[in-house]
Amino acid sequence: MSIALADDRPWYAPVTRPGPVLFATLFTLDSIARAIIAPVIPLEALRLLGSARNVSVAVTVVGVAGVCMALVLPAIIHRWRPRATYLLAIGMLGIASLLMASQSVVGFGLGWMMRAMAAAGLLGLLNIYIAAFIDKRDLAKSEPLRTFFSATAWVGGPFLGIRFYEMSPLLPFAVSIAAAIVLFIYFRRLHLQAPSPAIAAGRFTPWVNVRRFFSQRRLTLAWVLNFGREMWWVTLFTYAPIYLVQAGKPAVEAGDLIASCTALLFVSLFLGWLGRRIGLRRFIAGAFCWVAVATFSVAWFSDRPDVASWMLIVSAIGSVSLDSVCVVTFLRAVRGWERPQMTMIFSIYRDSAALIPPAIFALLLSFFPLPVVFVVSGGFALLCGMLALKLPRSL
Numbered sequence: 295m296s297i298a299l300a301d302d303r304p305w306y307a308p309v310t311r312p313g314p315v316l317f318a319t320l321f322t323l324d325s326i327a328r329a330i331i332a333p334v335i336p337l338e339a340l341r342l343l344g345s346a347r348n349v350s351v352a353v354t355v356v357g358v359a360g361v362c363m364a365l366v367l368p369a370i371i372h373r374w375r376p377r378a379t380y381l382l383a384i385g386m387l388g389i390a391s392l393l394m395a396s397q398s399v400v401g402f403g404l405g406w407m408m409r410a411m412a413a414a415g416l417l418g419l420l421n422i423y424i425a426a427f428i429d430k431r432d433l434a435k436s437e438p439l440r441t442f443f444s445a446t447a448w449v450g451g452p453f454l455g456i457r458f459y460e461m462s463p464l465l466p467f468a469v470s471i472a473a474a475i476v477l478f479i480y481f482r483r484l485h486l487q488a489p490s491p492a493i494a495a496g497r498f499t500p501w502v503n504v505r506r507f508f509s510q511r512r513l514t515l516a517w518v519l520n521f522g523r524e525m526w527w528v529t530l531f532t533y534a535p536i537y538l539v540q541a542g543k544p545a546v547e548a549g550d551l552i553a554s555c556t557a558l559l560f561v562s563l564f565l566g567w568l569g570r571r572i573g574l575r576r577f578i579a580g581a582f583c584w585v586a587v588a589t590f591s592v593a594w595f596s597d598r599p600d601v602a603s604w605m606l607i608v609s610a611i612g613s614v615s616l617d618s619v620c621v622v623t624f625l626r627a628v629r630g631w632e633r634p635q636m637t638m639i640f641s642i643y644r645d646s647a648a649l650i651p652p653a654i655f656a657l658l659l660s661f662f663p664l665p666v667v668f669v670v671s672g673g674f675a676l677l678c679g680m681l682a683l684k685l686p687r688s689l
Contacts, residue, residue: 312427312486314436317420318443320481324416325444327387327473328409329451329556331394331466333549334459335406336535342399346536346664350656352403353532357649360410364642367418368503368635376419376488380481383415388474395467410645418641419488425625425633426488437625438566438618445559452556456549506632507639515684516624517643519578522678523616524647526585526609529671530555532652534606537664541599551603555610559617566618574619575685582679584612589672596665612675623685 308315339349371379386408393405428436458465508514535548569577588609595601628636651674655667 310484312423314428314439315443316484317424317428317436318440320477321420321440322443322447323473323477323480324384324387324413324420325447326451327391327470327477328413329447330455330458330469330473331391331451332448332531333452333456333535333552334466335394336532337456337459337539337545337548338394338402338463339406340536340539342402346533346540347656347659349532349536350652350659352406353528353652354649354656355403356406356410357645357647357652359407360414360645361642361649363411363414364418364638364645367415368638370415371419371422376422377481377486379415380419381478383412383419384474384478384481386412387416388471388478391467391470391474395464397463410648414641414645417644418638421637421641423486423488425637437621438562441559441562441566441614441617445556445562448556448559449553451553452549453553456546460545503635503639507636510627512627512686513624513636513640515681516627517640519582519616519623519678519682520620520640521643521647522582522674523585523613523620524644525651525674526589526613526671528647528651529589529667530606530610530613533655533664533667534603537596538599538603540664543599547603551606554607555613558607558610558614562614562618565615569615569619573687574622575682575687578616578620578623578685579679579682581612581615582675582682585609585616586672586676586679588612589668589675593665593668593672596663596668 309319310316336349339352340346343349343352367379370382374382390405390409390412393401393408396402396405424436455466455469458469507517531552534551535545538548538551539545572580588605588611591605592602592609595605624640628640651667651670654670658666658670
């Protein structure tokens with residue numbers, strides 16, 4: 295009977311019904327809209343603002359916008375419900391690219407902040423949908439699938455985006471807008487609704503939820519570890535292009551470097567399997583140590599950009615390993631009855647990683663050359679590797 299029912303399902307069912315494939319597809323379309331302009335943003339910011347330090351300050355301001363969005367998102371969901379809020383965030387993503395294409399400091403800055411807010415909203419909402427529709431036991435398989443699906447966007451996006459940028463500064467932003475429109479139409483036709491965090495929590499009380507989240511040791515540890523892995527990606531996407539351009543390399547090499555690092559996402563399914571076989575505790579700790587050693591090497595070989603670029607690619611192996619499994623540290627630790635509201639607080643790790651490190655880097659770059667950002671990033675990865683040993687052995 296079950297086989298017959300399975301055969302009756304249409305071929306397109308996985309991308310129209312709630313499940314790992316659908317959520318991976320949504321994340322991929324979102325990633326295309328963001329990835330195509332990812333290598334363009336730091337170069338355009340450097341052109342408009344003039345120095346790596348000023349770019350760090352701008353990234354910090356953008357990070358504040360993302361954190362604020364993550365904190366007020368439950369209130370918006372309480373009023374609009376998840377589906378309408380998801381559509382709102384997609385609309386913001388498209389408008390953000392339109393503003394960033396203005397080639398003015400004000401328009402670019404406003405668009406950059408709106409992009410961060412949209413990304414925070416989309417990530418938080420997608421986690422809510424995943425928590426609502428995917429069984430807890432299947433999460434360790436679902437996350438690698440989502441990472442694998444998004445690999446196409448994060449490889450092709452930087453590779454093509456930087457070339458589009460050289461053809462016309464407006465072209466990558468136009469492609470980003472088109473991707474956002476496709477995502478908007480696709481999600482709207484799904485008619486997919488999820489439980490509202492505000493309803494599950496009763497009254498909207500963000501600071502109560504924040505205190506509740508960080509009062510739980512396992513949730514705090516999961517947040518710090520995911521913050522650490524996201525910090526490495528922020529360092530790569532923001533400072534690696536600036537480093538290469540300042541070292542005299544063409545902008546195309548910056549896009550190729552990022553595409554080479556993100557190409558490793560295609561092995562995320564294997565890395566997820568390897569993590570489950572080794573044990574997530576040891577796998578996560580080892581991956582962070584790998585990232586730390588390779589990122590320290592980037593700073594060590596900073597006077598040789600070709601070697602430093604290879605060290606970033608080596609470091610990306612560890613970072614992609616973390617992308618494959620690290621979110622599971624939260625999804626396994628959170629209690630079922632408070633998953634929606636705790637998911638919203640957890641999602642702030644991404645925007646905090648775009649806020650706190652660049653603020654520190656802005657200060658350090660006032661006194662030290664650019665490679666200092668790789669020293670700090672490697673040091674924090676090493677700290678996360680030691681903290682990961684505190685994860686439960688049964689993870």
